Amino acid sequence: MSPSDMSFTANTYYNYRDCIQKHIIPRIGGLRLLALNQGHLMKMYKEPVKQYSAIPKRARTIMNTSMRYALSKRLIMTNPCEGLELPKGVKKSKYYTIIVDETKTYTLEQVKLLLEASKETRIHMQMVFALLMGLSQP
Structure with a gap:
């Protein structure tokens, strides 16, 4: 890359x-x-x-x-980082599983309606971000 x-x-x-x-x-x-x-x-x-x-x-x-x-770039012959582990004091990151309650999520049609309704308003971008970040029904 x-x-x-x-x-x-x-x-x-x-x-x-x-x-x-x-x-x-x-x-x-x-x-x-x-x-x-x-x-x-x-x-x-x-x-x-x-x-x-x-x-x-x-x-x-x-x-x-x-x-x-x-x-x-052949500036070094071996990579000194290869095989090197972090010290034991470093906390490992936890992996979390998010459980989504599908009954509280908006349908595609509801999302389209929200976006269309907010299109010409000042809050349109906030709605887009909220929907992308997982806005759910109350």
């Missing part, structure tokens, strides 16, 4: 930028790319675990992407 194929929100961009500036660069920014090893990465992942559980995951994503790119 090329960078032009990816779409990021502004929030994602700022989260990644802050992670790079506040956590990655201060810990490994002074190292030469060829000197970077799994020990450096593991230390970088471990340090923020107690304060910020999301930072190691974000840093790992950034580093994996960066090292794969460096490998594809």
